Amino acid sequence: MDSIVSAQTVREAAERIKPLARRTPVLTSPALNEQAGHSLYLKCENLQRGGAFKIRGAANLILSIPQSELHNGVVAFSSGNHAQAVAIAAKHVGASATIVMPEDAPRAKMDATRALGARIVTYNRFTDDREQIAAAIMAETNGILVPPFDHPMIASGQGTAALELLDEVPDLTSLVLCVGGGGLLAGSAVIAKSINPNIRIFGAEPELGNDTFQSLQKGERVTIPPPDSIADGLRSPSPGKLTFPIIQQLVEAILLVTEDEIREAMRMLMANVHVIAEPSGVVGLAAALFGKLPAEITSVGVVISGGNVDPEFLKTL
Amino acid sequence: MDSIVSAQTVREAAERIKPLARRTPVLTSPALNEQAGHSLYLKCENLQRGGAFKIRGAANLILSIPQSELHNGVVAFSSGNHAQAVAIAAKHVGASATIVMPEDAPRAKMDATRALGARIVTYNRFTDDREQIAAAIMAETNGILVPPFDHPMIASGQGTAALELLDEVPDLTSLVLCVGGGGLLAGSAVIAKSINPNIRIFGAEPELGNDTFQSLQKGERVTIPPPDSIADGLRSPSPGKLTFPIIQQLVEAILLVTEDEIREAMRMLMANVHVIAEPSGVVGLAAALFGKLPAEITSVGVVISGGNVDPEFLKTL
Numbered sequence: 001m002d003s004i005v006s007a008q009t010v011r012e013a014a015e016r017i018k019p020l021a022r023r024t025p026v027l028t029s030p031a032l033n034e035q036a037g038h039s040l041y042l043k044c045e046n047l048q049r050g051g052a053f054k055i056r057g058a059a060n061l062i063l064s065i066p067q068s069e070l071h072n073g074v075v076a077f078s079s080g081n082h083a084q085a086v087a088i089a090a091k092h093v094g095a096s097a098t099i100v101m102p103e104d105a106p107r108a109k110m111d112a113t114r115a116l117g118a119r120i121v122t123y124n125r126f127t128d129d130r131e132q133i134a135a136a137i138m139a140e141t142n143g144i145l146v147p148p149f150d151h152p153m154i155a156s157g158q159g160t161a162a163l164e165l166l167d168e169v170p171d172l173t174s175l176v177l178c179v180g181g182g183g184l185l186a187g188s189a190v191i192a193k194s195i196n197p198n199i200r201i202f203g204a205e206p207e208l209g210n211d212t213f214q215s216l217q218k219g220e221r222v223t224i225p226p227p228d229s230i231a232d233g234l235r236s237p238s239p240g241k242l243t244f245p246i247i248q249q250l251v252e253a254i255l256l257v258t259e260d261e262i263r264e265a266m267r268m269l270m271a272n273v274h275v276i277a278e279p280s281g282v283v284g285l286a287a288a289l290f291g292k293l294p295a296e297i298t299s300v301g302v303v304i305s306g307g308n309v310d311p312e313f314l315k316t317l
Numbered sequence: 318m319d320s321i322v323s324a325q326t327v328r329e330a331a332e333r334i335k336p337l338a339r340r341t342p343v344l345t346s347p348a349l350n351e352q353a354g355h356s357l358y359l360k361c362e363n364l365q366r367g368g369a370f371k372i373r374g375a376a377n378l379i380l381s382i383p384q385s386e387l388h389n390g391v392v393a394f395s396s397g398n399h400a401q402a403v404a405i406a407a408k409h410v411g412a413s414a415t416i417v418m419p420e421d422a423p424r425a426k427m428d429a430t431r432a433l434g435a436r437i438v439t440y441n442r443f444t445d446d447r448e449q450i451a452a453a454i455m456a457e458t459n460g461i462l463v464p465p466f467d468h469p470m471i472a473s474g475q476g477t478a479a480l481e482l483l484d485e486v487p488d489l490t491s492l493v494l495c496v497g498g499g500g501l502l503a504g505s506a507v508i509a510k511s512i513n514p515n516i517r518i519f520g521a522e523p524e525l526g527n528d529t530f531q532s533l534q535k536g537e538r539v540t541i542p543p544p545d546s547i548a549d550g551l552r553s554p555s556p557g558k559l560t561f562p563i564i565q566q567l568v569e570a571i572l573l574v575t576e577d578e579i580r581e582a583m584r585m586l587m588a589n590v591h592v593i594a595e596p597s598g599v600v601g602l603a604a605a606l607f608g609k610l611p612a613e614i615t616s617v618g619v620v621i622s623g624g625n626v627d628p629e630f631l632k633t634l
Contacts (some may be wrong), residue, residue: 024342025341025342025364027364031432046591047342047590047591047592048343051591081461108588115348232328267628270593270628270631271425271628273364274363274364274368274592274593274594274625275364275591275592275593276592276593277591278592307591308591309589311584311587311634314587314631314632315631316630317628
């Protein structure tokens with residue numbers, strides 16, 4: 001297994017995940033372009049299998065594990081989208097899946113994960129020790145851990161989203177990717193820069209969960225208290241050990257958006273593109289819509305990273 | 318200009334409309350398949366330019382008009398989606414557009430049409446004489462009429478949706494298309510039967526707007542009072558002169574759905590596929606989800622015909 005993320009590992013991932021991941025559409029909207037002042041190309045991973053880009057990484061790792069090593073199943077820790085992705089990929093290879101989720105994860109994500117046959121163990125993000133729970137579950141199941149972002153196979157898999165986007169819109173001059181632990185951003189940055197060394201790569205985070213922004217400023221990985229942003233998929237408190245140096249090297253800036261901008265981006269996406277994204281899913285879009293990008297940028301590729309949101313939440317927009 | 322709808326006119330339309338119509342994605346959902354008891358392939362025309370399949374027909378007709386005949390502009394009568402489509406295509410060829418819309422058309426559709434630079438004239442569906450208004454507008458502008466469905470170029474254009482769907486999923490054994498005036502259904506039936514003579518073609522209508530259902534039963538075009546279904550795009554009171562004989566010849570049955578089934582299909586589409594359709598847009602889907610198709614059918618292509626719905630309406634679901 002490769003210990004790095006490279007253009008080659010991303011291209012290998014693209015082949016490997018074909019049985020499980022969908023080639024998602026790239027959508028555009030004149031109204032959104034006008035609001036942004038740039039031409040936006042929206043790679044709709046909210047229409048991906050499992051409702052988010054996470055299947056790309058999970059499938060890449062799980063499909064690379066020999067069948068003989070899968071008898072104890074797989075284990076994952078996730079606020080939701082990685083959970084569903086691991087459950088889908090595990091089911092595909094006939095392995096059991098145990099998923100550890102925060103008890104305040106969106107119900108839509110929990111229900112979907114359970115419906116895929118995974119066992120769910122919940123914990124309290126604010127009071128429980130996630131590491132301890134992790135150790136106990138690993139000891140109990142002796143399964144293979146499928147980390148949410150900090151693994152070369154995971155980050156390489158996530159990068160296939162950018163590979164497809166650049167394949168469809170080759171002359172993009174910039175990309176905006178949301179950042180939780182940084183798997184999508186790191187994998188996308190690696191493949192995009194290999195295709196076009198001049199492409200400008202931006203991350204996007206909620207102001208309330210700006211761990212990667214702070215880490216880049218400080219020049220080292222910073223851990224923040226559990227973020228309380230509505231972008232539940234981006235609540236990881238620090239960038240990854242593997243992903244952070246890649247981000248340091250290839251990413252121009254992390255753009256920060258407010259909770260209100262996230263809500264408005266969700267509304268505008270629904271009204272103008274007719275697709276539903278979850279709060280985390282529009283953090284990159286919000287950055288593009290609300291003036292966070294350098295003004296001279298013309299064409300922007302944005303990954304709409306996921307669409308798993310409770311219907312009741314949409315009614316509050 | 319052809320006076321018939323044929324496989325050739327649909328294929329010519331597919332070439333002609335390329336500058337204006339998008340190849341929309343075909344999406345699937347295990348949860349919807351389970352509910353339906355069939356494998357559903359959703360051709361998402363709610364993600365089409367202008368938010369509905371209507372751009373296909375409008376572009377096909379307007380792009381076939383010589384520039385020299387466009388100086389008085391174009392005129393259309395529409396509850397909304399055809400209006401936007403005509404406005405887009407007229408703008409593309411540099412012609413003015415006058416659109417006559419019922420005053421209770423969804424605000425989203427009216428606003429979008431106006432934003433495209435079209436002049437809007439409203440009328441009351443229940444009290445005004447549409448024919449009279451039409452005659453006055455035509456006399457005033459001397460423009461070219463772009464009818465919503467009853468024209469071979471329009472029906473041929475709409476049929477390109479089915480052409481693309483069968484190109485992507487060639488082994489479909491049936492198609493379900495919603496019916497307003499029948500342009501989409503007629504054009505789709507012609508091209509689908511030419512590709513696969515054994516394919517089974519179904520129309521779908523709201524129970525509250527069952528003019529084509531009644532017409533097929535009676536063996537002639539029936540006109541019903543202005544329907545009050547939430548499926549505002551399907552409120553035409555009778556099938557077309559051109560489209561009805563095609564439907565009689567090629568369509569197996571018209572499936573009827575209730576208002577509640579339409580609402581539930583909208584909810585299920587949002588929750589499981591993460592796309593937004595308008596009420597008219599899910600009438601075919603509702604038929605497939607709620608047991609209206611013959612049980613032995615396995616694979617069903619469904620056109621999600623449009624996505625232009627007021628955000629406030631979604632909150633009532």
